[in-house]
Amino acid sequence: xxxxxxxxxxxxxxxxxxxxxxxxxxxxVMRLGVGDEVLLFNGRDGxxxxxxxxxxxxxxxxxxxxxxxxxxxxxxxxxxxxxVKRGRLETIVEKAAELGARRVRPVITERxxxxxxxxxxxxxxxxxxxxxxARMDAPEIFGVQSLESVLSGWSxxxxxxxxxxxxxxxxxxxxxxxxxxxxWSILIGPEGGFSPAERARIRAxxxxxxxxxxxxxxxADTAAIAAMTLWQAVLGDWRGA
Amino acid sequence: xxxxxxxxxxxxxxxxxxxxxxxxxxxxVMRLGVGDEVLLFNGRDGxxxxxxxxxxxxxxxxxxxxxxxxxxxxxxxxxxxxxVKRGRLETIVEKAAELGARRVRPVITERxxxxxxxxxxxxxxxxxxxxxxARMDAPEIFGVQSLESVLSGWSxxxxxxxxxxxxxxxxxxxxxxxxxxxxWSILIGPEGGFSPAERARIRAxxxxxxxxxxxxxxxADTAAIAAMTLWQAVLGDWRGA
Numbered sequence: 393x394x395x396x397x398x399x400x401x402x403x404x405x406x407x408x409x410x411x412x413x414x415x416x417x418x419x420x421v422m423r424l425g426v427g428d429e430v431l432l433f434n435g436r437d438g439x440x441x442x443x444x445x446x447x448x449x450x451x452x453x454x455x456x457x458x459x460x461x462x463x464x465x466x467x468x469x470x471x472x473x474x475x476v477k478r479g480r481l482e483t484i485v486e487k488a489a490e491l492g493a494r495r496v497r498p499v500i501t502e503r504x505x506x507x508x509x510x511x512x513x514x515x516x517x518x519x520x521x522x523x524x525x526a527r528m529d530a531p532e533i534f535g536v537q538s539l540e541s542v543l544s545g546w547s548x549x550x551x552x553x554x555x556x557x558x559x560x561x562x563x564x565x566x567x568x569x570x571x572x573x574x575x576w577s578i579l580i581g582p583e584g585g586f587s588p589a590e591r592a593r594i595r596a597x598x599x600x601x602x603x604x605x606x607x608x609x610x611x612a613d614t615a616a617i618a619a620m621t622l623w624q625a626v627l628g629d630w631r632g633a
Numbered sequence: 634x635x636x637x638x639x640x641x642x643x644x645x646x647x648x649x650x651x652x653x654x655x656x657x658x659x660x661x662v663m664r665l666g667v668g669d670e671v672l673l674f675n676g677r678d679g680x681x682x683x684x685x686x687x688x689x690x691x692x693x694x695x696x697x698x699x700x701x702x703x704x705x706x707x708x709x710x711x712x713x714x715x716x717v718k719r720g721r722l723e724t725i726v727e728k729a730a731e732l733g734a735r736r737v738r739p740v741i742t743e744r745x746x747x748x749x750x751x752x753x754x755x756x757x758x759x760x761x762x763x764x765x766x767a768r769m770d771a772p773e774i775f776g777v778q779s780l781e782s783v784l785s786g787w788s789x790x791x792x793x794x795x796x797x798x799x800x801x802x803x804x805x806x807x808x809x810x811x812x813x814x815x816x817w818s819i820l821i822g823p824e825g826g827f828s829p830a831e832r833a834r835i836r837a838x839x840x841x842x843x844x845x846x847x848x849x850x851x852x853a854d855t856a857a858i859a860a861m862t863l864w865q866a867v868l869g870d871w872r873g874a
Contacts, residue, residue, distance in 0.1 A: 491851075492848075492849055563866065606869075607733075607870055608767050610766070617728075617859065617862070625805065629847065631804055632803065632845075
């Protein structure tokens with residue numbers, strides 16, 4: 393069934409007016425009609441079944457019926473990712489939604505491959521990807537910050553999985569297996585890696601866990617996906633019930 | 634340094650004529666000149682340093698100098714992947730190269746999202762991605778086969794990591810941790826999943842290990858990357874020296 397993320401409060405008997413893009417999708421792409429059902433979520437109120445109550449080419453109303461699942465959120469996982477080329481950054485956001493990250497925070501590093509990002513577009517990609525998974529929230533996309541502004545004041549309460557492509561670090565799965573769960577961030581560098589000064593800075597942070605992602609050179613999107621996968625498998629919600 | 638995959642035999646003092654595409658890349662994109670050096674590999678003879686001996690817009694000769702690394706291949710990992718839409722299949726091939734799969738075998742399943750693939754283009758993508766990792770071979774891309782023709786006669790000598798999105802399977806990392814290394818295949822289904830008959834067929838194979846990739850619905854490319862990552866981390870060459 394089609395799942396849509398909305399910003400409205402969800403409760404029985406309220407009417408929801410989908411956004412213009414959602415209306416186009418429901419009415420003209422999927423060609424739903426009155427009586428067809430969809431699922432709605434907003435990150436707060438769980439997942440609700442709703443019925444198309446009014447349908448025309450440009451106008452659609454959804455009547456919220458019944459809650460199908462109570463709200464649940466995944467583990468507290470941040471993805472800190474250096475600004476890389478637009479297409480790869482968009483892939484990373486899509487995959488962060490599928491792999492259960494709670495936030496994506498683009499950061500500028502010395503060797504970053506870009507100096508800005510279209511946050512609104514990334515947020516839309518995150519929502520669209522979240523709609524296609526079974527999750528009941530969408531990852532929040534932070535505005536671009538410098539790496540230093542993110543790291544300054546890092547207390548260590550949140551652990552940091554530092555994907556250090558310069559080698560020397562322990563294999564990721566084994567290193568994570570010895571660590572505790574709780575709030576974590578994953579840090580992924582740009583295609584050119586971190587500078588020596590950045591590496592030293594990151595490794596000296598409280599709570600930093602440098603890890604290696606195998607013997608081959610990975611593109612930033614591959615590294616991000618691999619790191620989120622290993623984290624979920626070892627410390628996150630892939631461990632099973 | 635630039636790395637190029639060539640088909641020629643590599644030994645000291647031979648001259649290599651790069652392909653037309655490689656020549657364009659070296660001469661017009663990277664603007665190399667006589668005396669500049671590159672690395673060459675062919676999947677058989679290790680990695681060799683070579684020097685540009687002749688350079689013009691349309692003509693380039695490379696003189697092979699010295700072997701930098703002896704040939705090594707990664708673990709014997711096959712990726713069996715259902716035909717999905719072209720863009721996602723290309724992503725999967727690129728990532729298979731980065732994540733150290735030895736072969737990619739596109740298969741037609743009941744709910745496959747396509748019925749053919751441009752194998753020559755996929756092979757070119759595999760080579761380009763291999764050039765950008767540190768590996769000394771490129772994944773072989775098999776021609777399209779039906780799932781049944783691949784599974785018939787499956788002896789079980791090669792184990793099969795079956796990514797079963799219908800749930801019920803054990804979490805992948807734990808399941809793999811109890812298994813032996815050796816030759817393995819990973820099987821990834823199409824966006825619509827496997828049919829009940831296919832699932833029963835696969836689960837009954839000798840050597841099949843059904844695994845789950847977490848509680849969210851993953852696109853085929855995400856599932857392929859996650860599965861290869863976990864396999865390399867638990868049974869492959871990400872375990873460290």
